Amino acid sequence: MQNSLVEYLSSKIDLSENDKQLIADAYQLVKLKKKEHLFEAGTRHFVEAFIVQGTMRVYYVDSKGLEHVLYFGFKNWWVGDMALYRPDECGLLSAQALEDTTVLIIHPDKKEELFAKIPGLERFFRIIIQRHLAVLQKRFLLTVSTNAQERYEELLERSPGIEQLVPQHQIASYLGILPESLSRMKKQKLDKRPS
Amino acid sequence: MQNSLVEYLSSKIDLSENDKQLIADAYQLVKLKKKEHLFEAGTRHFVEAFIVQGTMRVYYVDSKGLEHVLYFGFKNWWVGDMALYRPDECGLLSAQALEDTTVLIIHPDKKEELFAKIPGLERFFRIIIQRHLAVLQKRFLLTVSTNAQERYEELLERSPGIEQLVPQHQIASYLGILPESLSRMKKQKLDKRPS
DNA sequence: CGAAAATTTGACATGACTCAACTGGAGTGG
DNA sequence: CCACTCCAGTTGAGTCATGTCAAATTTTCG
Numbered sequence: 001m002q003n004s005l006v007e008y009l010s011s012k013i014d015l016s017e018n019d020k021q022l023i024a025d026a027y028q029l030v031k032l033k034k035k036e037h038l039f040e041a042g043t044r045h046f047v048e049a050f051i052v053q054g055t056m057r058v059y060y061v062d063s064k065g066l067e068h069v070l071y072f073g074f075k076n077w078w079v080g081d082m083a084l085y086r087p088d089e090c091g092l093l094s095a096q097a098l099e100d101t102t103v104l105i106i107h108p109d110k111k112e113e114l115f116a117k118i119p120g121l122e123r124f125f126r127i128i129i130q131r132h133l134a135v136l137q138k139r140f141l142l143t144v145s146t147n148a149q150e151r152y153e154e155l156l157e158r159s160p161g162i163e164q165l166v167p168q169h170q171i172a173s174y175l176g177i178l179p180e181s182l183s184r185m186k187k188q189k190l191d192k193r194p195s
Numbered sequence: 196m197q198n199s200l201v202e203y204l205s206s207k208i209d210l211s212e213n214d215k216q217l218i219a220d221a222y223q224l225v226k227l228k229k230k231e232h233l234f235e236a237g238t239r240h241f242v243e244a245f246i247v248q249g250t251m252r253v254y255y256v257d258s259k260g261l262e263h264v265l266y267f268g269f270k271n272w273w274v275g276d277m278a279l280y281r282p283d284e285c286g287l288l289s290a291q292a293l294e295d296t297t298v299l300i301i302h303p304d305k306k307e308e309l310f311a312k313i314p315g316l317e318r319f320f321r322i323i324i325q326r327h328l329a330v331l332q333k334r335f336l337l338t339v340s341t342n343a344q345e346r347y348e349e350l351l352e353r354s355p356g357i358e359q360l361v362p363q364h365q366i367a368s369y370l371g372i373l374p375e376s377l378s379r380m381k382k383q384k385l386d387k388r389p390s
Numbered sequence: 391c392g393a394a395a396a397t398t399t400g401a402c403a404t405g406a407c408t409c410a411a412c413t414g415g416a417g418t419g420g
Numbered sequence: 421c422c423a424c425t426c427c428a429g430t431t432g433a434g435t436c437a438t439g440t441c442a443a444a445t446t447t448t449c450g
Binding site: 060062063064066068070082083084085092126127129130131132133134136137138139140141143144145146176 | 255257258259261263265277278279280287321322324325326327328329331332333334335336338339340341371
């Protein structure tokens with residue numbers, strides 16, 4: 001269903017019927033089983049995927065082998081290693097489906113073709129990059145200025161329902177703490193709330 | 196001296212003599228005394244400055260009033276709040292000169308004019324944004340995956356001589372620790388190195 | 391049902407913070 | 421050019437958030 005991407009883009013920029021057809025033809029549907037990877041660190045993956053249905057995590061594996069979730073991707077979000085600028089670069093990030101997930105992807109060359117035909121699109125993707133930068137900057141500043149408890153509360157506020165979509169140890173990884181610590185934090189919170 | 200900017204840009208993209216003149220005319224020289232601010236959080240500052248001479252710090256003040264250095268700016272670097280996308284947004288960041296510093300700035304409208312006249316320039320600035328994203332992403336991943344000691348060593352390796360340019364408590368702030376902690380770390384390192 | 395994975399709980403360790411005192415060097419004004 | 425002040429940096433003792441390791445329990449899923 002490339003339709004959901006076309007709908008999403010239509011709500012952001014003006015598209016003629018012809019534009020819509022071009023976009024629908026250029027993108028390719030990929031179905032990922034739970035735990036399957038869309039891309040992995042160390043490989044050339046110039047992938048920018050639109051999530052039609054499902055949930056993903058984008059994460060980094062450090063030199064000690066520990067995983068750190070950089071962000072989650074939900075329905076109608078983009079996932080990718082936005083830090084890559086050339087199609088032949090190897091990235092540091094991996095992306096894995098947290099449930100059966102359907103995404104739309106495009107070949108870099110094809111994307112260039114689309115840009116040439118639909119100028120508004122290039123502008124839009126530039127804004128997406130900048131929004132990623134803004135989000136990452138906020139995330140970084142929050143991380144260095146608050147403790148895990150505060151970050152947890154901020155996350156719940158910003159993404160209500162996330163606990164139904166993402167297992168707890170992945171949330172812990174996103175918060176930068178161990179699953180044990182998150183478990184204890186939640187318990188403390190409950191103890192403080194004698195209804 | 197807009198020359199240093201023109202030289203810098205010439206080394207990155209093709210510029211005709213006319214282009215160079217346009218750029219030199221569009222940018223404006225600003226001299227900052229030590230401790231003076233180029234922009235401050237909460238104000239509309241769509242500033243992207245090129246450092247001709249000197250050193251700056253870009254930092255965030257959290258809700259408890261503590262400062263956190265996001266990055267330093269040295270000669271021939273760009274400083275700004277790259278997360279801003281509209282000229283009328285208020286930013287979270289502030290930028291201060293760590294010594295007497297000279298920068299070149301441009302009005303957003305004038306920048307648009309330049310982009311219209313020199314298409315290669317727009318492409319270049321897009322790459323700058325993306326490079327900022329890449330740098331920030333690495334910084335974030337390093338921050339969540341290593342301790343202060345490792346981050347300190349990484350910094351010294353990546354920016355040799357930084358200790359001559361930036362006072363120690365600012366380096367501590369960049370590393371996400373208190374000055375006392377950095378002082379102790381350095382002592383430990385010395386104690387371990389009986390020449 | 392049974393194995394594997396996720397979560398919880400406990401006891402203990404540790405890196406970094408807090409607060410406070412002290413030292414030394416840089417800048418300022420007389 | 422000295423005396424004074426101020427700020428950066430150092431050092432110390434005690435605390436706290438989070439990590440570590442290990443075991444028990446619950447949930448998930450084939």
